[in-house]
Amino acid sequence: MAELRPLIDRLESQQMLSKKEFVTLLTGISAEDTKYLREKARRAARKHFGNRIYTRGLIEFTNYCRNDCYYCGIRRSNTRACRYRLSKEAILDCCKAGYALGFRTFVLQGGEDAKYSDDLMVDLIKEIKKSYPDCALTLSIGEKSYESYLKFYKAGADRYLLRHETANKAHYSMLHPPELKAENRKRCLFELKEIGYQVGAGFMVGAPYQTAEDIAEDLLFLKELSPHMIGIGPFIPHHQTPFADRAPGTMKQTLLVLGILRLMFPKVLLPATTALGTIHPLGREKGILSGANVLMPNLSPTTVRKKYELYDNKICTGDEAAECRSCLARRMQEIGYELAVDRGDYKP
Ligand code: 5AD
Ligand code: FES
Numbered sequence: 072m073a074e075l076r077p078l079i080d081r082l083e084s085q086q087m088l089s090k091k092e093f094v095t096l097l098t099g100i101s102a103e104d105t106k107y108l109r110e111k112a113r114r115a116a117r118k119h120f121g122n123r124i125y126t127r128g129l130i131e132f133t134n135y136c137r138n139d140c141y142y143c144g145i146r147r148s149n150t151r152a153c154r155y156r157l158s159k160e161a162i163l164d165c166c167k168a169g170y171a172l173g174f175r176t177f178v179l180q181g182g183e184d185a186k187y188s189d190d191l192m193v194d195l196i197k198e199i200k201k202s203y204p205d206c207a208l209t210l211s212i213g214e215k216s217y218e219s220y221l222k223f224y225k226a227g228a229d230r231y232l233l234r235h236e237t238a239n240k241a242h243y244s245m246l247h248p249p250e251l252k253a254e255n256r257k258r259c260l261f262e263l264k265e266i267g268y269q270v271g272a273g274f275m276v277g278a279p280y281q282t283a284e285d286i287a288e289d290l291l292f293l294k295e296l297s298p299h300m301i302g303i304g305p306f307i308p309h310h311q312t313p314f315a316d317r318a319p320g321t322m323k324q325t326l327l328v329l330g331i332l333r334l335m336f337p338k339v340l341l342p343a344t345t346a347l348g349t350i351h352p353l354g355r356e357k358g359i360l361s362g363a364n365v366l367m368p369n370l371s372p373t374t375v376r377k378k379y380e381l382y383d384n385k386i387c388t389g390d391e392a393a394e395c396r397s398c399l400a401r402r403m404q405e406i407g408y409e410l411a412v413d414r415g416d417y418k419p
Contacts, residue, residue, distance in 0.1 A: 075104045082334040083111050087294060093287035096331065097324075105327055112333035112362030119338050120364045122408045125415030126399070127209065127342075128174035128370040128392070130165045131379040132157040136182025138213070139248045140236075142278065144309035144380045145182050151311050155375050156186060159195055165370040165392075166199055170206070172396045173412040177203070178232065178367065180211035187212070189219050193226040200227035207414040209271075214255060217262045224266050229416075231263045232271040234302055237278065237285055238292035245280045260296055269417050271300030271340070276328050277320020278306040286328065294335065299417035300365075301332055301339050304346030307382035322351045326361045333362025340365050340417055349386050355399075356406050365415065366403075368395040 078088060078096050088096070100108070133156045134145045145152050157165075166177050177199060181187065192212070199208055210223060211232035220231070235256050237243050243253035263270045274289050275281075293301060305320030325347055332341060342365035343358025351357065355366065369376060369387055376388040387395050400410050 075100050076107060079104065079108045079111065079334070082331065083115070085337075087335075090284065090287045090291060093290055093331075094283045097283040097286055097327070100327065105323075105330075108334070109326065109330045109361045112330035113360055115333050115337045116341075116362045116364050119418075123364075123411040123413070124359065124403055124408050125176070125340065125365045125413060126174055126396070126410050127176040127178050127365065127367045127415075128165070128169035128172075129178045129180055129367050130157070130162055130169075131180050131369065131371045131375070132162050133181035133184040133187060134375075134379050135184040135186065137185060138183050138251065140251070141246055141248075141313045142275070142306060142309070142382075144312060144382060146312060149311045152380075153378050155378050156184065157371070157375065159191075159198065161372065162195065163198065163202065165372065166203060166206075168392055169370045170203055172393055173410065174370070174396075175205065175412060175414045176207040176209060176230075177370070178209040178211055180232070183213040189222055193222055196223055196226040196228050205414070207416065214259050217266075220259075220263055220266055220268070224268060228268070230269040230271065230300070232273075232300065232302060233259055233263065234271075234273040234275075235260060235289070235292065235296075236274055237281065238274075238288040239285045242278075242280060242282075242285045246278060257292075257296075260298070264296070264298075269299040270296075271302055272296055272298045273300075273302035275306040275320060275346075276303055276325040277318070279314050279317045281306075290331065290335065293332070297336075299340060301336065301341055302344060303328055303332070304344030305350050307346055307349060307384070309380065309382045319350055322347065322354055322357065325350075325354075326357055329358055329361040329363055338418060340415065342367050345369075345386060346382065349382070349384055356402060359403070359408060360406060366399055366410070368392070368399060
């Protein structure tokens, strides 16, 4: 049975599908058509990026967070989380080690931590950009005001990752406490884009209460936003959260969504996430083979790795950055790809 191929072909030729058609694709696709879709997605990525995989060095610099997202292991209410903050010096050491290993993008990711004031962030951004002028700097520090985003951009930040989490308002309210609003999240994304950042949005596949309609809405929202990067990975429960007993997202569904995204956005920067590598030992490889073209290994000191646990059993928490890079290089080589030493900017 190959009845959904016309839908896949339309995606490939850059036509949009309706919400209903996306739902059909997400719920009714056969194993054979999934293969067809993933092959097309892989070919699209090959066409634009060749066999080169971009890497981003992730620095998880604080796990203090004022928010209380129900799915997240470092939510404010998790009093058992062991909190840490990296000093400016420690962060610069991560960059130094990362640069020597071939990273040309650094991602500063953290919880929404008021101790890292705008002034401290501006100072940190300037320092990193001064020390590594040939590197891109990405921020992933949550919802801020337009003014703060503008300050960070003027200080030299190039990119911003802020997953929209879910485009559906009702679904958003099932994953977050009432003070967090889907509209505000979306507003942030449009403002970041307006300022001039390369922007990344995204969501978790298989998040609690998520329906195929929700994913279809995510795809339509992404089309409207037209981000430069899209981060998706499976939801994975964390044992100290309200969603401890929920089922994780599946690899199958995540690979399907990755393939759809690659067809919809041939040039977008699309990571095979650590979460995907966590639910299956070859998850990241399979992600690349479904159209992903970015890997984001961790550069944080091994002493804090375990503490930035958004979900259970996160991989690579015991590995030095160097080991992780060479492990990834080998893994990519095994499937016919190589790690690029490159900023890996979005190319329109
Ligand atoms: N499982 C998978 N991904 C998660 N994230 C947060 N908690 C989890 C979880 N339990 C994702 C969110 C967030 C990103 C930094 O990590 O989508 O935006
Ligand atoms: Fe981190 Fe293999 S990718 S150790």
